[in-house]
Structures are given as structure tokens and as C-alpha cells.
Amino acid sequence: MANPLRLRAGALTTTAVLLTAVLAGCGGHAEDGDLTAQKLDWKDCPAPSEAEGGGGAPSPLPNGTMWQCATMKAPLDWDRPKGDTIGIALIRAEASGPASSRIGSLVFNFGGPGGSGVTALPSFGEDYTALRTRYDLVSFDPRGVGRSAPVECESDARLDAYFQQDATPDDSAERAELLQRTQQFNAACEKNSRKVLPHVRTTDAARDMELMRQVLGDRKLYYFGISYGTELGGVYAHLYPRNVGRAVLDGVVDPTQDPEQSALGQARGFQLALDNFAKDCTSKTTECPVGDTEQEVKDRIAKLLTDLEKKPITGIFPRRLTQTAATNGIAQSLYSKDFWEYLTEGLEEAYDGDGRTLMLLSDLMNGRSENGEYSNITAANIAINCSDEKPRYSTEYIQRKLPEFRAASPLFGHYLAWSMVGCTDWAVPGAADHPDVSAPGSAPILVVGNTGDPATPYEGAKKMVDALGKGVAVELTYKGQGHGAYDSKNRCVQSAVNGYLLDGKVPKAGTVCS
Incomplete structure (x- = not known):
């Protein structure tokens, strides 16, 4: 039996309004072997696939900004980077501020694992209006999800x-x-x-994000991970600590369990x-x-x-x-x-x-x-x-x-x-008892824990801070209810997160919002 409680669930209106991406599947081949040189072909987003949840194309943001979609080629097997490729479905809304103040792309993962970022980001888009002043908002369907070589099981x-x-x-x-x-x-x-089953581990998705960073043209990865997205962010920091720009982990998975x-x-x-x-x-x-x-x-x-x-x-x-x-x-x-x-x-x-x-x-x-x-x-x-x-x-x-x-x-x-x-009887052996997120040498990572979080209990935030390593993570506590903190719209939380992502102001360790 699956554990559906581990899924990152959106609000009723969010879950019902599932949006879109572009077609991606297995079978392509890396023609020149240098996938970092590929150019993304951003276009208006079509209607989502059944695997993404169906529904209509994403509506423009209140100021009229259109959501754009593209497909990034990635190796099916990262141990054979010049072999077959899959398509990773991406979505973005370009930054609203002047080009001179743009920092780069802010990549979101909303959790699951298994959640489509291409459908989730437009649903939450208005919540990140402040962040869009200096970032392109970007999300993706991780491999195995939605239109990124989706895993298919039962009818x-x-x-x-x-x-x-x-x-x-x-x-x-x-x-x-x-x-x-x-x-x-x-x-x-x-x-x-x-x-595809042997190639959907979190480490594979983290490698896709490193490729994504390069293809998007960013010197560092700027990242906002929620729920399982915090585990993915931690694994990325472990693999590429020197490439972390500013990262927020909200609704934190305990990486030691x-x-x-x-x-x-x-x-x-x-x-x-x-x-x-x-x-x-x-x-x-x-x-x-x-x-x-x-x-x-x-x-x-x-x-x-x-x-x-x-x-x-x-x-x-x-x-x-x-x-x-x-x-x-x-x-x-x-x-x-x-x-x-x-x-x-x-x-x-x-x-x-x-x-x-x-x-x-x-x-x-x-x-x-x-x-x-x-x-x-x-x-x-x-x-x-x-x-x-x-x-x-x-x-x-x-x-x-x-x-x-x-x-x-x-x-x-x-x-x-x-x-x-x-x-039971899964076709692929599991990789480890728990993920490795140790990230010595990483830039500061903001870890946000919610005392009333049912899906990722509050204690996991401190465990993530410790596991990332001394001098890497800073913990922010929200005394609230629900899964995650930023989307609660608590002003204290949003002010701290926005100040960090937009201006690089790291909150004082142990800051508490209520």
C-alpha cells in the first residue's frame, strides 16, 4: 500500500486546478553529448497531460504575465550521460522587475515525491509576487512525474x-x-x-537540477523546496555544495530517519x-x-x-x-x-x-x-x-x-x-536507509520548521540543520498549523524568507514567528 500521507497536498482550489507542461518522454539521444549547451524553446503552455492531472492551460498572472513551458533534455541514466535522453518538463514566469535587478531563476519543488511542479507553480504563483520582482519563477516535473518520462502503473x-x-x-x-x-x-x-524505474532516485533528480542550473544560465542554484522538496534540496547541496546560491527548505523532511x-x-x-x-x-x-x-x-x-x-x-x-x-x-x-x-x-x-x-x-x-x-x-x-x-x-x-x-x-x-x-517486491533495490545531505562548503541555507506540521513534523527541521553540517543551515521556527510555513501567509515568515532570497539577509539563527 502506498503512503499517500507523504504526498505534498495543495489546497482544494490548488489541487483541482492542475495546469500544464510540454511533452517529454524516453527514447531521445544526446546528439552532441553536451547537454549543458542546449537552448530551451520557451512557448505558451498547452493543456496538461492526464499524468499531470488534466485541466486547462494556466491562466496569466494578475499583471498579464504568461506562463511559458519548455523541455530540457537530460540523460536517462546519469551513469551513461551520452546515452538515451528523457525530457524534463519546465515552466516559468519571467521576473517582473528591471533586468538590472534580476538575480536569476528561483527553482521550486513542491514535494511529493511525485508532485508536478509544472501544475503546482501557477496555482501558487500569486503567493510569490514579491520574489518574482528579482527572479524568474521556475518549476519542473521531476523525472518519473507528469510529463517527464512518467511512471505508469495501473489503469x-x-x-x-x-x-x-x-x-x-x-x-x-x-x-x-x-x-x-x-x-x-x-x-x-x-x-x-x-x-525508467531504475532512474528516478532523488540523486537523479538532483543531477537534473544541476543541469537545469547550467541550461538556465545561472552561476548558482537559487532554490525553494517544500516538503519532499527539502530532501531534494538537501541532496543537491550534498552533491554540489559550491553551487548553492540561496536556498530555502520549508516543511522539512527529517533526513536522518x-x-x-x-x-x-x-x-x-x-x-x-x-x-x-x-x-x-x-x-x-x-x-x-x-x-x-x-x-x-x-x-x-x-x-x-x-x-x-x-x-x-x-x-x-x-x-x-x-x-x-x-x-x-x-x-x-x-x-x-x-x-x-x-x-x-x-x-x-x-x-x-x-x-x-x-x-x-x-x-x-x-x-x-x-x-x-x-x-x-x-x-x-x-x-x-x-x-x-x-x-x-x-x-x-x-x-x-x-x-x-x-x-x-x-x-x-x-x-x-x-x-x-x-x-514489497519492488523491481529496483533501494539506495540507502536515508538520504545524505551533508553539505560542507555550501552557502547559507534557510531551514523553516512549523510546530504544527502534520506531514513533516517540526523536529525534522533541527535534524536537517544538523545533518547539513556546522555553519551551513539557519533555522527559522513558525508556531502555526498546516504543512509548511511560507504559504500560511504569516508576515513574519514571509518577511524573513523574502529578505533572504531577495537581499541575502540571513535571519538570526533561532528566529521564531507566530
């Missing part, structure tokens, strides 16, 4: 069934079924994506977010419609999930809301405080037998559009994670760990423990 119909399956088995028969479906999914990935520790940390993080939701709902002057006390809110949610395991309710026709889909939908809504109203609405409806809102939230997490087509975010997420992560966990091992996970989160622990089975 849309089979994905519907995959996301409805019981992801919290209670007996040997259910465990066997979960394992069988996981193996079937992974076998489909190997069958349909055999050529193995997959089990990461899943356990997420269990604690999502439980904390649920506790904060319950506290917020019951502390308002108006009556909380999903419970009178914090504990009652959580108890009623737990009972709902138990009831759904026995008897699913009406969802989005013809599908019904299962326990797994409801858990996914609840998790999606905990990524941002802005989502809490949707969680309240979805729970109210579900208590009355209507599971459509929770199923919509689950669909957004899984990359399913209204017409029933899936982006490849889940396929890419599994492929990148399983290629990066060396450990493989047996069902017997997970069973032994269940008490620890349930103690970390009565609601999400069981689910997250069983997510560790996702790399």
Missing part, C-alpha cells in the same frame, strides 16, 4: 479499486489480500515502466493536527457540529471509521466511502488549517450517511480528477520512495510494530504502519 479503473482496498488488515486473510494487491500494483509498474521512523513520526504529526482540529472546533463560541468536547470529536471520528470498515456509505457514484478512503480524506484536510471547515462539513455529512465530501478530499489526495482520470502522482511517489529507501518490511514485522504505531496515533497509527508494505 484508472484498477486505481479506483486500489484506493478502496482495506489498508488496515485485521486478520491473516486481510493481510494476505493487502500484500497481494500491493504486489500486483508493483508488478504493473515494472511491466509498464521498466525503462528510515521509512519506519518517518511513518511513525507522521503518525504523531497527524495525531497532533487532529488534536488541534478538535480543540479549535470545540473552543469556538458557536457549537462544534461534530462533538461537544475534544475527546468526543476524536471518539466520533474513530467510531465512524470503525463503522465504515463494516459498512461503507454513499460516496461519489458509483463508489462508496470505505474506511480507507475516509482516512485518506481526513488526512488531506489536516494538511492546512484552511481545510478544517471542509473536514467539519465532511464529517457532518458522513454521520448522516453521505460520504461525498470526504471522498472528494480523498480523491484530491490521490490525484483523481472529476472525470475519473488519475494523475501519476501515486505511481511516481511509490517509484521514487522505493528506489530511494533500502528497507523492505514484512507483514510479520509490521504486526510486531502495530502497538507502537497505535500508541503514536490511535486514529492514523494502524494505517501508517501498514503503509510500510508498499515497497
Whole structure:
């Protein structure tokens, strides 16, 4: 079973408005062997592919600036740089300020792994208006994602069934079924994506970013990584410490954790977010419609999930809301405080037998559009994670760990423990227990941690600072809710980040925003 909680989820409006890139796939060849000399052919962006999530072409920015797309050639296999190439889909909005004040390109990765940067950047574009005064805003579909040689696994119909399956088995028969479906999914990935699967590790994507820096004409890489994007940024800094310009890591992945520790940390993080939701709902002057006390809110949610395991309710026709889909939908809504109203609405409806809102939230997490087509975010997420992560966990091992996970989160622990089975029989061996991000000699890197972050718990920020090495990283703390800090629009956070990226003003270590 994949671990969808590890995906970087955008807001409802963001996830629904998936935008575009240009066609890219396997099979080209580096004609002159010098890919750093290639020239990007920037054009208006077409409609996005199904793998990117579908939808219409990106709308211009408020001042009329058009989004432009291009394809960069990169080696399929970085160990054979003059062999076959793939296309890396790029998107940009040119800097709004005078050319004399332009710093270069600011490259974004919004996380996942598996998220399309080509669709995400236009969705968040207005949030970076200040940064665009001195930077071209640039993002990309990492290899294996969207239009960059996308990993393909199951059909849309089979994905519907995959996301409805019981992801919290209670007996040997259910465990066997979960394992069988996981193996079937992974076998489909190997069958349909055999050529690209060995080449989607984070180290491969980091090498693509180094090529991107050169092709974009920048002396240094200026970078903004969110969620998994912080891991990618850390790996880039490790490989190319002298080429780091200014880099921000927001919503920080703990680079010292193995997959089990990461899943356990997420269990604690999502439980904390649920506790904060319950506290917020019951502390308002108006009556909380999903419970009178914090504990009652959580108890009623737990009972709902138990009831759904026995008897699913009406969802989005013809599908019904299962326990797994409801858990996914609840998790999606905990990524941002802005989502809490949707969680309240979805729970109210579900208590009355209507599971459509929770199923919509689950669909957004899984990359399913209204017409029933899936982006490849889940396929890419599994492929990148399983290629990066060396450990493989047996069902017997997970069973032994269940008490620890349930103690970390009565609601999400069981689910997250069983997510560790996702790399069973994966076609490519995992690279390491955890990424190496040590970056001695790098320019200062700003690391931003959020105390209420469910997906990348706050403790990971300090671990990233330590792992990058002495004198490299500076930590900024945001006392808030949701995944990441800059997009919370907190003025203190944005002022610190903007001052660093625009003017090179490194915040004082230990700065706290609330």
C-alpha cells in the first residue's frame, strides 16, 4: 500500500486546478553529448497531460504575465550521460522587475515525491509576487512525474479499486489480500515502466537540477523546496555544495530517519493536527457540529471509521466511502488549517450517511480528477520512495510494530504502519536507509520548521540543520498549523524568507514567528 500521507497536498482550489507542461518522454539521444549547451524553446503552455492531472492551460498572472513551458533534455541514466535522453518538463514566469535587478531563476519543488511542479507553480504563483520582482519563477516535473518520462502503473479503473482496498488488515486473510494487491500494483509498474524505474532516485533528480542550473544560465542554484522538496534540496547541496546560491527548505523532511521512523513520526504529526482540529472546533463560541468536547470529536471520528470498515456509505457514484478512503480524506484536510471547515462539513455529512465530501478530499489526495482520470502522482511517489529507501518490511514485522504505531496515533497509527508494505517486491533495490545531505562548503541555507506540521513534523527541521553540517543551515521556527510555513501567509515568515532570497539577509539563527 502506498503512503499517500507523504504526498505534498495543495489546497482544494490548488489541487483541482492542475495546469500544464510540454511533452517529454524516453527514447531521445544526446546528439552532441553536451547537454549543458542546449537552448530551451520557451512557448505558451498547452493543456496538461492526464499524468499531470488534466485541466486547462494556466491562466496569466494578475499583471498579464504568461506562463511559458519548455523541455530540457537530460540523460536517462546519469551513469551513461551520452546515452538515451528523457525530457524534463519546465515552466516559468519571467521576473517582473528591471533586468538590472534580476538575480536569476528561483527553482521550486513542491514535494511529493511525485508532485508536478509544472501544475503546482501557477496555482501558487500569486503567493510569490514579491520574489518574482528579482527572479524568474521556475518549476519542473521531476523525472518519473507528469510529463517527464512518467511512471505508469495501473489503469484508472484498477486505481479506483486500489484506493478502496482495506489498508488496515485485521486478520491473516486481510493481510494476505493487502500484500497481494500491493504486489500486483508493483508488478504493473515494472511491466509498464521498466525503462525508467531504475532512474528516478532523488540523486537523479538532483543531477537534473544541476543541469537545469547550467541550461538556465545561472552561476548558482537559487532554490525553494517544500516538503519532499527539502530532501531534494538537501541532496543537491550534498552533491554540489559550491553551487548553492540561496536556498530555502520549508516543511522539512527529517533526513536522518528510515521509512519506519518517518511513518511513525507522521503518525504523531497527524495525531497532533487532529488534536488541534478538535480543540479549535470545540473552543469556538458557536457549537462544534461534530462533538461537544475534544475527546468526543476524536471518539466520533474513530467510531465512524470503525463503522465504515463494516459498512461503507454513499460516496461519489458509483463508489462508496470505505474506511480507507475516509482516512485518506481526513488526512488531506489536516494538511492546512484552511481545510478544517471542509473536514467539519465532511464529517457532518458522513454521520448522516453521505460520504461525498470526504471522498472528494480523498480523491484530491490521490490525484483523481472529476472525470475519473488519475494523475501519476501515486505511481511516481511509490517509484521514487522505493528506489530511494533500502528497507523492505514484512507483514510479520509490521504486526510486531502495530502497538507502537497505535500508541503514536490511535486514529492514523494502524494505517501508517501498514503503509510500510508498499515497497514489497519492488523491481529496483533501494539506495540507502536515508538520504545524505551533508553539505560542507555550501552557502547559507534557510531551514523553516512549523510546530504544527502534520506531514513533516517540526523536529525534522533541527535534524536537517544538523545533518547539513556546522555553519551551513539557519533555522527559522513558525508556531502555526498546516504543512509548511511560507504559504500560511504569516508576515513574519514571509518577511524573513523574502529578505533572504531577495537581499541575502540571513535571519538570526533561532528566529521564531507566530
